[in-house]
Amino acid sequence: MNLAVAVPFGVASAVVYGTSIVVQHRVAQEHADEGEESAKGLMRLARHPIFLLAIAGDLVGFIFNIVALSAGAVVLIQPLVVLMLPVALGVSVLMGGPKPTRTSYLGCVGVLGGLGAFLxxxxEPTTEHVPRPHYILMAVIAVLLIGGLLVLLASRCRRIIRGAVYGAVAGSYFGTLAVMVDAASDRVSAQGVGALFTTPRGMVPLISVVVLGAAGMALTQLSFQVGALGATLPANLAADPAMGVIFGAMLLQEHVPLSVPHLAGYLLCLAAVVAGAIALAQARARLAEPATAAC
Structure with a gap:
């Protein structure tokens, strides 16, 4: 484990993602069908040059995240994703948005304070191993099926509920994906890149990364079309690190202290991050969704 590499690259990944998400949301809103998600809307986005540039930014952020996860534990690196929100707020300001309010600053304090306390x-986790392929496969299938069921159940709900569910499911996919990236990078370190294509312990995590990544990105763009940003981002950024930590401990056996005081502390940290995320997301939503804020 090399935290001198892992943490800077983890932070850089969050910065890139936070910048990209502002652009993606703006383009998605411009091409949404009156606040309704649709496959047709996704196809329009796929042909938009600015949107494609933002997706290229996501790819850069993903590469940074791979480097971070290969050098550090998932339970330490994945929570850094919540830094996306303060970054997104700053990028919105640079792109002509209003100056941050007192609520925005308090949201930043909540996110940064909760993240710092959690870390x-x-x-520093000391135990890690790559689980057997069938355990990875069962975990990924369970996450995909449960997520798909939640999306189906929420499809007829109000926009704010759909946005929250889409965001939470996408976040759970990305958090699980981080564990798969860590498992795949471990195979590469032990047996070389060829192990990703010739051994089950390499192929299963690699395929899982592709499937989870595609599903997570599609759901994220659908949630942006819905437009309920104040519900979508907090749900996404709560589920993402939570799933990373849970599966990092269960599948990779990364050590997480589980005493009663620690568990209480984790809940307080999560509450602080979620509260800060809601404040920041609502601040952005007031700018991005002036015509639909009352929906």
């Missing part, structure tokens, strides 16, 4: 509580 302090976690400490």
């Amino acid at each position: 302090a509580l976690i400490g």
